[in-house]
Amino acid sequence: MxxxxxxxxxxxxxxxxxxxxxxxxxxxxxxxxxxxxxxxxxxxxxxxxxxxxxxxxxxxxxxxxxxxxxxxxxxxxxxxxxxxxxxxxxxxxxxxxxxxxxxxxxxxxxxxxxxxxxxxxxxxxxxxxxxxRQYAEFQDRQGTIINGTVKREEYGNVIVDVGRGEAILRRNEKIGREAYRPNDRIRCYIKDVRREARGPQIFLSRTAPEFMAELFKMEVPEIYDGIIEIKAVARDPGSRAKIAVISYDGSIDPVGACVGMRGSRVQAVVNELQGEKIDIIPWNEDMPTFLVNALQPAEVSKVVLDEDAERIEVVVPDEQLSLAIGRRGQNVRLASQLTNLDIDIMTESEDSAKRQKEFEERTKLFMDALDVDEFFAQLLVAEGFTNLEEVGYVELDELLTIDGVDEDTANELQARARDVLEAAATAAMERARELGVEDSLVDFEGLTPQMLEALAEDGVKTLEDFATCADWELAGGWTTVNGERTKDEGLLEKFDVSLEEAQGMIMTARIALGWVDPSELEAEDDSETEEEEGEA
Known part of the structure; x- marks a missing residue:
């Protein structure tokens, strides 16, 4: 032609x-x-x-x-x-x-x-x-809810017709044992859109926490308008969920707005999620208060927060323990996901036994180190003293506030505490020298003899060795592996060295060795400050 x-x-x-x-x-x-x-x-x-x-x-x-x-x-x-x-x-x-x-x-x-x-x-x-064209269209719709029609099922995965293309709902993204037949209507969350050789792949989900948040946005006008915000969502798909909300209008109750008249709004979401029970919780910036709300319906007696470790210790009445933990640990697991904190739950009796053990250990420490009787040692512990450093170097007036302690007694207590501490420091330094610690590390400001001993036992014997350490190796930290947080023990963690202090000491060592130019650090700090001011 x-x-x-x-x-x-x-x-x-x-x-x-x-x-x-x-x-x-x-x-x-x-x-x-x-x-x-x-x-x-x-x-x-x-x-x-x-x-x-x-x-x-x-x-x-x-x-x-x-x-x-x-x-x-x-x-x-x-x-x-x-x-x-x-x-x-x-x-x-x-x-x-x-x-x-x-x-x-x-x-x-x-x-x-x-x-x-x-x-x-x-x-x-x-x-x-x-x-x-298809990729651009669905890329823009990622993170939203889409309605589709079931076309077929392949090896447990559901192929969904979404109008101008096909999407896939994987087996692990379905709620429980959901089963679908061809031509069934289905509502899903667009979790991911990828450009692949065989064309754009659209991945759907019904188990994602964002799916529940989007459903509430559709059912609750106040959320759509921005008056109420969903701050966090935690789900055990098909079984139970917790959602934290906050209202930016003092006249609107966020929990009540999400529940709706006679529970109509939350019930619409529950029906879509195959009967999943939903706890709606008021958000609070104060993490312990928020956790108390998140553990509902269990009552909480006491909360102790460790921000550095991102852990929180919760004490509940003995009869509330099973309710706080929930069936198969569901309640505490969802509360942990909601707060992004590891939660340790103990009963009041366990907490009392723990505190009694700590009291006895501190009492024995003071009895042995200060050569005082049990009553006087208990008196020191009751007044809040936890170690010899506090006794040896505290202001004298604080010791004088203890009943029965005069100035001579206070001076004697401090002298005994300092003698014990100096003897321990001398022994630690001798041990560090035996292990081969060099003067370059001994003369480095900020390291005590006990710290030098701990470093030497781990092979850190020179200033060069110290400068090559990472901050978490000194201060300790937490590593998340497969969703589980594991503890990394630090060489100086038992001496209460924080991550910031460890960073400062390592950088000081590198500057002393000439590895880092202080003027470059100052320039970086200035540029970061300018960026922060620009963002502000």
């Missing part, structure tokens, strides 16, 4: 029809046609030629042109697509390197093989354009 004999408007009509069917830009289809015709022409005239095809968007006329570029004599490589300045003077006046010479060539005859090849090129281009 020759292009010249073909109905030229048929090209445009075909492009319009394909674009309308695939819902893509007609210009992309025309460009695919131009590329396919150019490829067919190259197979006729020679693959080394630079042949281009232009289809008039109004008349449909296809124009075939051969393009040659002007190059230097020594750079001439492709005689079919390039020509020298001397050669170009035959066709152009005053040619320059980089100019192009374009000449029209006769249209090609499209044989059966060429026509089939052109068809494949057009189909491929159309397919790519359709994939790009």
């Amino acid at each position: 020759a292009i010249t004999s073909a109905n030229q408007l048929e090209l445009l009509q075909t492009a319009e029809a394909v674009a309308r069917e695939k819902m893509i830009d007609p210009g992309l289809v025309v460009e695919a046609m131009e590329e396919s015709l150019a490829r067919a022409a190259k197979s006729r005239y020679g693959s080394e030629m630079d042949i281009r095809v232009s289809i008039d968007r109004k008349t449909g006329r296809a124009t075939f042109t051969r393009v040659r570029t002007v190059v230097e004599d020594e750079e001439l490589e492709n005689y079919q697509a390039e020509l020298t300045v001397k050669q170009a003077k035959q066709y152009m006046s005053d040619p320059q390197v980089g100019d192009t010479f374009v000449e029209e060539i006769p249209p090609v005859e499209l044989g059966r093989i060429a026509a089939q090849s052109a068809k494949q090129v057009i189909l491929q281009k159309v397919r790519e354009a359709e994939r790009d």
Whole structure:
């Protein structure tokens, strides 16, 4: 078939029809046609030629042109697509390197093989354009809820028709043992959209916490309007969930608004989630108070928060323990997810036994170290003293507030405490020296003899060794592996060295060794300060 004999408007009509069917830009289809015709022409005239095809968007006329570029004599490589300045003077006046010479060539005859090849090129281009359009559309909708129709089920995964494409609801993203049949209506959360070789892949979820949050946004106008905000969601899909909400309007109760008249709003969400029980909790910036709310319906007697370890210790009445933990630990697990804290729950009797043990250990410490009787040691513990450092170096007036302690007794207590501490420091330094600690580390400010002993036992014996340590190796920390937090013991953690203090000491050591330029650190600090001020 020759292009010249073909109905030229048929090209445009075909492009319009394909674009309308695939819902893509007609210009992309025309460009695919131009590329396919150019490829067919190259197979006729020679693959080394630079042949281009232009289809008039109004008349449909296809124009075939051969393009040659002007190059230097020594750079001439492709005689079919390039020509020298001397050669170009035959066709152009005053040619320059980089100019192009374009000449029209006769249209090609499209044989059966060429026509089939052109068809494949057009189909491929159309397919790519359709994939790009689909990816862009669903990428923008990621993080929202979509309604679809079940098409089929493959190995437990549900294939969902979402209008202009197919999406997949994996087996582990279904609630409980949900079963679907073809043509069932389904509502899901668009969790992820990925661009892959076989086309954009749309992954759905019904177990994601965000799915519940979006459902509440649909049911509660105050959330949609921003008057109420969902601060956190924790789910055990199909069984139970907790959602924390806060109101920015003092006249609106966030919990009541989410529950609705006679529970109508929350019930609509429960029905969609296959009967999942939902606890709606008021959010509080004070984490212990928020945790007390999150552990409802259990009552809490006492809360102790360790912010550095991101752990929280909760004491409940003995009869409330099973309620606080929940069936198979469900209640405390959801509360932990909601607060992002590890929760240790103990009963009042266990807490009392723990505190009694600590009291006895401190009493024995004071009895042995200060050579005082049990009553006096208990008196010190009751007054809040926990170690010898506090007794030895506290202001004298604090000891004088204890009943029965005069100035002479207070001075004697401090003298005994300091003697014990100095003896321990001397022994620790001797042990560190035996292990090979060098003067460079001994003279480093901020390290006590006991710290030097602990470092030496772990092989840190020089200032260079110390400077290569990471801050968490000294202060300790927590590592999350597969969703579980594990404790990393620090070499100086038992000496109450914080992460910030460890960072400061390590950086000071590196500066002392000349590894770091202090002026560069100051410049970085200044730039960070400027960025923070700019954001503010």
